[in-house]
Amino acid sequence: MKYILFGLFLLLSYIEVNAQCTAERITNSDLNRVSGSFAGWTLANSDVTSPSGGGINFVRDGQLNFLSQSITNVNPLGNTSPVFAIGVGPYDAILAVNSEAIVFEVSYAGTIYMRIRTTNGVTSGGAQIIYLNGASGNRTTVPMAGSPSNITGNINLTLPNNVPNAGSLSFRYDGQGTAPVDDIFLGYVRLTTTIVTSTPTISASGSTTFCTGESVTLTSSSAYDNQWYRNGTLISGATNQTYVANTSGTYTVIVTTNGCPSAASAGTTVATTACCNSGTAAPILSATTFSPATATIADLISLLSASNKPAGTNFTVHSSSVATDANKIATSTAVVQGNTYYVAFWDSSNNCYSPTRQITISIASNCSPDPYAVQQTWWLPYGLGSNPTSVVRIDFQTGVAVLNNPVSGTYGHGAAAGSIGFEGNTTVTNPLTGEFLFATDGNVIYKGSDGVKASGVGIGGHRSAEESAAVIPNPAGILGRDFIIFGNTALNAVTGTSGTAHHTGGLNAGYYNLETNTITGVTNLLTDDMTNGIAEALEVIPNANGTDYWIVVQGVDQYVKVYEYIAAGGFNPTPVSQVFVAATNPNALIDSFISWIPQQQNKIVITRQEKIGMADFNPATGVISNYQTKVTTSREFNGYSAALSPNGQYLY
Known part of the structure; x- marks a missing residue:
């Protein structure tokens, strides 16, 4: 009986770049048989025996026999030539004579790389080795041995450098000859390879120093097989190519390729710091x-x-x-x-x-929030003529008008004749006590308690305008102390600049402090021209939102116009709405009056020299509409102006 002993051994030579792992790639490389099987191997169509020292004895049985195992990491770098070491010794215990040839082939990944063949004269010449498909080896024959113990043939089989990294290692034994053939003994199969795993690098999506609660995305240079660490401690579940870091620490990543871990990457340090999220700007408040x-x-x-x-x-x-x-x-x-x-x-x-x-x-005050709107006491100072203390007082506290004319004293109209008012003025009183706070003709202001004229530049309203002034609380000030005075400048220039309407003007505004009795911040809101010029009518109405105001004027273009005064932003020079009220002549247009009270808040009274009418008004939107003439009169009957009583029942 003849035997051939051979083994397999793979050695890869390379220059170490990063981490490397060397391991045996063949399972049960010594071919030990346990419970009748060879662990890790698949054996087909073979009558075999297994010596106590390991290995497989392929018995000549007149058929093909196969032994195979799937292996990996044969060529991990992809460009090396694996080297298999094979030990061979022909063995025949019966006849050392010429016999029928046998064939034993070695293949990997479906390609035959070596064939061992016996021929006549095997006793003297041994078995022949043939290398195929680019493979090479260290010998061309395997000598015959008398027994397995003195087998001396060993082969180093080198495969080409482009073989796959994984595939099936297969052995084929052909014992189908008609003459006596040789048995084959396979003693061991070993494959040791070294895997090189490159050390990964880390890149960051942005700064690695940031505010607490923020984060940075760290990315490994390897798309696969990552494991992230923080301060050297494994982060459970962190195996993707990216990791979102939101905690201070030093982050590293290790890549494991085919069971071979790389060296840890260079550490990337993440630092979080307490940042102030309140910003660098003061609150922009809707109200102050x-x-x-x-x-x-x-x-x-x-x-x-x-x-x-x-x-x-x-x-x-x-x-x-x-x-x-x-x-x-x-x-x-x-x-x-x-x-x-x-x-x-x-x-x-x-x-x-x-x-x-x-x-x-604000300071609690008995002043109503809108002191111009509901006045239970009317003061009608008249500064022209020889009697500067002449004044008319009408009280409405009892529900009816009571005329109370003081005989002496100053009542906010100054000490000199002509100092305030003529055809138009506005007085502000305490609606609960009747206390007279101040009076203004839209230009000058006199304090009610002592009759002293306010200091500062005049507002610019004309005292002969039928409605020369209107008053609202200053939303940026203290209620009851700070006011905004609107002055109607109509009649300041008799010729005017707004066309043929010769008694027209614009609208000014200024701030008044009752405590200090001073006027400041005078500015022009509407200019005297054909677009923005106004006649002698002026009314201020509170917005339904309780914060803003509507400014209602008679325009020179025969439209009654509504403008908005926003507490947080001031006067808007673009009309919110308007309604057409035709005038029969320029004087009828100019000598006009607008009146509104809370008791009839959805109506506005509009008077002219020749007629009295009403329009619908929405205090929530500022929309004025649907003007209707109620009374047509002569100029002498209608007079220059008109106003509703505080209870809304009478037109004065």
């Missing part, structure tokens, strides 16, 4: 003056609204202009009337504040 009815700081905060409030921040109220923990006012603290407070955005997570915005709590 609040009612004295506001009870506590918590109530005040509930009223605050800002267009630039950063997400996740809260309002805080402080006693000083630079917000700190020390000057933050507790929410349970009572609000003090007349006090100035400072509002900031507060980032509670980082305990930091934005710059502040000043706000004011």
